[in-house]
Amino acid sequence: MEVESFVSKSLELLQEERGAEIEETRAWQKNLSLKNLQQKGVCLLKLHIGSQRTGMHGRLLVSFEPRKSIGPSVLPSHGFGPGDIVGLYESEGCSQPNQLCSGVVTHVTQASITVAFDETHDGLNLENDVLYNIMKLANDVTYKRLTHALNSLNGYRSGPATQLISVLFGYSEPGMLSQQNAVEWINNELDSSQQEAVSFALSQKEVAIIHGPPGTGKTTTVVEVILQAVKQGQKVLCCAPSNVAVDNLVERLAKSKAKVLRLGHPARLLESIQKHSLDAVLAQSDNTNIIADVRKDMDKAFSQIKKVRDKGQRSSLRREIGELRKELKSREKMAITQILKRASVILATNTGASDYGALKYLPSEHFDLVVIDECAQALESSCWIALLKARKCILAGDYKQLPPTIKSQNAAAKGLSVSLMERLIQKYGDSIVRMLTTQYRMNSAIMQWASEQMYQGKLTAHPSVEKHLLRDLAGVALVEETNMPLLLVDTAGSGLNEMEDTDEHSKGNQGEVDIVALHVRTLTEAGVKAKDIAVIAPYNLQVDLLRQKLSNDYPDLEIKSVDGFQGREKEAVLLSLVRSNRKGEVGFLAEDRRINVAVTRARRQLVVVCDSQTVRNHEFLRSLVVYMSEHGEVRTAFEYLEDLVPENYQRDFKDKQNNIKVSSTNTKARNQQGERGEKKQNKVSESKSKGNGQSKDDNVKSGLPKPKADDQLESEMKKAEMRQQLLNFLDNQGQTELQFPSSLNSHERLLVHQLCEELELKHVSKGTGKQRHITVSKPVAEPEERPEEESESTKTEIQIPEELTEKESDTQPLKSALDLKSLHLERMRREREKREEKIQNKRLETELKDIKGPSAKKNKDVTKGKGKKKAGAVDIAAAATADDDFDALIDAVVKAESVCGFMKCKASVLTLGQLCVYCNRQYCLSHHIPEVHGCGDKAKAQARMRISKEGVLYAGSGQKDKSMDPNKKAYLQRKLDSKLKDMASQRKSKSKDKEP
Secondary structure: OOOHHHHHHHHHHHHHHHHHHHHHHHHHHHHHHHHHHHHHOEEEEEEEEEEEEEHHHHOOOEEEOOOOOOOOOOOOOOOOOOOEEEEEEOOOOOOOHEEEEEEEEEEEOOOOOOEEEHHHOOOOOOOOOOOEEEEOOOHHHHHHHHHHHHHHHHHOOOOHHHHHHHHHHHOOOEEOOOOOOOOOOOEEEEEHHHHHHHHHHEEEOOOEEEEEOOOHHHHHHHHHHHHHEEEEEEOOOEEEOHHHHHHHHHHHOOOOOOOEOOOOOHHOOHHHHHHHHHHHHHHHHOOOHHHHHHHHHHHHHHHHHHOOOOOHHHHHHHHHHHHHHHHHHHHHHHHHHHHHHHHOOOEOOOOHOOOOHHHHHHHOOOOOOEEEEHHHHHHHHHHHHOOOOOEEEEEEEEEOOOOOOOOHHHHHHHHHHHOOOHHHHHHHHHHEEEEEOEEOOOHHHHHHOOOOOOOOOOOOOOOOOOOOOOHHHOOOOHHHHHHHEOEEEEEEOOOOOEEEEEEOOOOHHHHHHHHOOOOHHHHHHHHOHHEEEEEEEOOHHHHHHHHHHOOOOOOEEEEEEHHHHHOOOOOEEEEEEEOOOOOOOOHHOOOHHHHHHHHHEEEEEEEEEEOOOHHHHOOOHHHHEEEHHOOOEEHHHHHHOOOOOOOOOOOHHHHHHHHHHHHHOOHHHHHHHHHHHHHHHHHHHHHHHHHOOOOOOOOOHHHOOOOHHHHHHHHHHHHHHHHHHHHHHHHHHOEEEEOOOOOHHHHHHHHHHHHHHHHOEEEEEEEHHHHHEEEEEEOOOHHOHEEEHHHHHHHHOOOOHHHHHHHHHHOOOHHHHHHHHHHHHHHHHHHHHHHHHHHHHHHHHHHHOOOHHHHHHHHHHHHHHOOOOOOOOHHHHOOOOOOOOHHHHHHHHHHHHHHOEOOOOOEEOOOOOOOOOOOOOOEEEOOHHHHHHOOHHHHHHHHHHHHHHOOOOOOOOOOOOOOOOOOHHHHHHHHHHHHHHHHHHHHHHHHHOOOO
């Protein structure tokens, strides 16, 4: 690639990106109200000036605060941060004509935001008693610096980076230093791959790349390279695309004896490293007092110029300010140059290393080495700001993680998102790369999937982290949830579909929010600290829903998007994938690097909540679900949420047919479905054996091999033996309970559950781990006589057996919801029918007495009335007499269940139908709304109850604000005080009257 073509293409793409950013800002200003802009976090309204002072380089620093009111003054939730470019507007609006000037945010607190205005705004007259609006603008400063760097690259003819440019653009091959000194390690705890990377980086002449996958100690390696270079007498410029990454390096380097200097405004830096900032070092220099006196004189002149009305005096004061500013610049330049030359390592962001800042005071050949950390997350044009200052560069990062954030999708597709690191690896391959292979973050079970999918299986876990779990943390109890590294919660078939924010085009899933909240509560109750847990979601709407649900109860819990959590780590990470739809669309989850980042943030536990039926349509996501099914714990949404209504559709038509048949009320049909389910499981096992050579274990956690094809006979014999044992239990009238021993493995416990379902026996799994056993009991003959026990048994039967979950996690992880849904529906239907049958029998006895009386006509009219419901399966069964043909009755029941339950509607609900949660009947898509088919009153009552209880009508509709308005609270307090005072005076007057 030629330099000229690269520069021209990059300038074109940067212009396109800049245009997309400006257009987004204009669209917000044009189409959204000021209130909506403030809700989006890009605008702050009606602020007044708290203070004004002069900052570094003569900039005017203005602190804005919200209007004074009763109670503490706090800024609303916003997205402003240090370094953001903002516009200052009059309170009437945020349009271009109302803009007074622009500035840079330097400091943000809960109660104020400080903005630095440039020296060109001398004529800016800000009144303390006037209200202003602040709005985030497109960052033109960054764009100007990137453009300047590219133009400098295009015109670069002589200088320290001449040979480096030649190598990076392919004009010449990378070389090695002829003399290589033996390395004496400063950090003696480096592993072999880290030592090799450091030695290689020091031996290269022009360029070296350190590829650091998650948790492999990339920062430790980079720090060792920098210290070794300083030890050799080199001057190092170290950069990164973000302030957080730079501050991380400063913290590590500050522990050594190297002279470290951090460029950038102190308000943008971490408190722990502010003493290494240029401002802090400058404050301790010999010129500090003189500079401080000049600034005081400038502040005094600024205060006088606002009071003076005479034009002549104002002009005189402006001239004085100009002279003071020149003296201030001269003094600062002298002091800054001395400080910069004394520093061994200077650190700044990529754009902060430009010649617009303090580095302009240094000669062009001052630096020997440029180190760019997190290079894979930086635009290549931003890297050239620093690269032009030295003859050698070392790039560190992981190009398998997220690329730079770009607003213009068109510019990204044309190559703007390709980083310098990625381009060089594509050009030179492994000849300039050394990869770190030992990771110190993740449990080996969490690491292995990312290693296989993204890093050619080269990663190995250090023994110190290989087996660590949440239970090993101090104060954490040993429970099931703290004793597993991987947990997959599958919502397939549970009806927890995604929702969309039409304004933001973002996605959310309230059901997954509830599941995440339950797991967070379980972990915290077990002793895991909230600060050690992270909840990650790929969509901003889901992040907002999670924060509404969890932030009040767990203020230390970190909830962020995948992009916002890159470079971080937590002991436990809960990942909500959100997407759940009939089309199987996964959106930008299809970006493999985004999922890699999310998964590799976890140290001891990774929890993934997803709809396997949706995400299986993307191969990379499918591999994650399959891996977690084989190597971790698998649960379903039914185990977390008791009030779930299963979905009324299936993507597989044959499975839909089976589910319809299983809903038949007679025992024969249920037994036939059970036999079909067994055959289906056998077929799946055989197909897996053919495809993979061998199939996995039924109980993944135990590590026992699953029975192969030649062991099927033994399994059938075991099943027959269990069946006979259960039949003997049924025949023995004196025995009420049968307990199977805990020595059964998970496959055998699964067989017990299946046989109990066929024989209509109650079956409960009790205990955990090796103590888990099954207790079988006979159904109660008269459930209405013992309502409490019946209710308890209903709850017990609806629970999903652990063995069924384990079985599905191995043999059929992506279709587990099919059998679970059928089982759940069948159990609910069976219990409901037992209760309704008793009620129907009593009703029929009453009606048959007066079958020819006026009540018959009345009942007939009711049937034709506003309910508009045809006879369902239960109605047909209840109305049947002893003379009716049994086969005809069964056919009528099956037919009633296969068509819409609305009067005169003959639409089939086999393929598409909706189950009404109020009357438990299937309706077509035209009549499924409760108000249409006669359940409107019940729906309204349910909605009223939910609003009064939870403050919301449906998921995502917001959260009830229970806090009282401060003005109203103060008014009520005054009213109460007045009432108490009156009552007190009345008591005194009455006591005086009684004294005589």
